[in-house]
Amino acid sequence: MNLNIIAYGIFMIIVAYIIIAVGRICYRNGNIYVLSLMPGHEDLCIRINKILLMGYYLVNIGYAAMMLISWQTIITLPMLVETTMMKTAVIISILSVLHYTNIYVLTAYAKKLIQ
Numbered sequence: 001m002n003l004n005i006i007a008y009g010i011f012m013i014i015v016a017y018i019i020i021a022v023g024r025i026c027y028r029n030g031n032i033y034v035l036s037l038m039p040g041h042e043d044l045c046i047r048i049n050k051i052l053l054m055g056y057y058l059v060n061i062g063y064a065a066m067m068l069i070s071w072q073t074i075i076t077l078p079m080l081v082e083t084t085m086m087k088t089a090v091i092i093s094i095l096s097v098l099h100y101t102n103i104y105v106l107t108a109y110a111k112k113l114i115q
Helices: 004-037 042-070 077-114
Strands: none
Touching: 004 042, 004 077, 042 077
């Protein structure tokens, strides 16, 4: 019995929830962080944060969809759980790397963005 369709559904539900929840949290807190880096430039900070959110959604949803291509055939329930959790862990790891990269880039180049 091929359980891939069930695994795809479970994976996409979990990943969609994680991507949307993390995106909302980062957007809400990102406004405060970017404003602290560039005081007096509220319009620029809001635009930067919206661009970061849009890029975040596009990269993560696209990568999650591309991950479905590389799955092997799932034939047992333990294999379904293992594969789904491993693929979800990869997405979460990528989210953390992207988040810290964005923080580093914004901190390093905030002064250049203002000028």
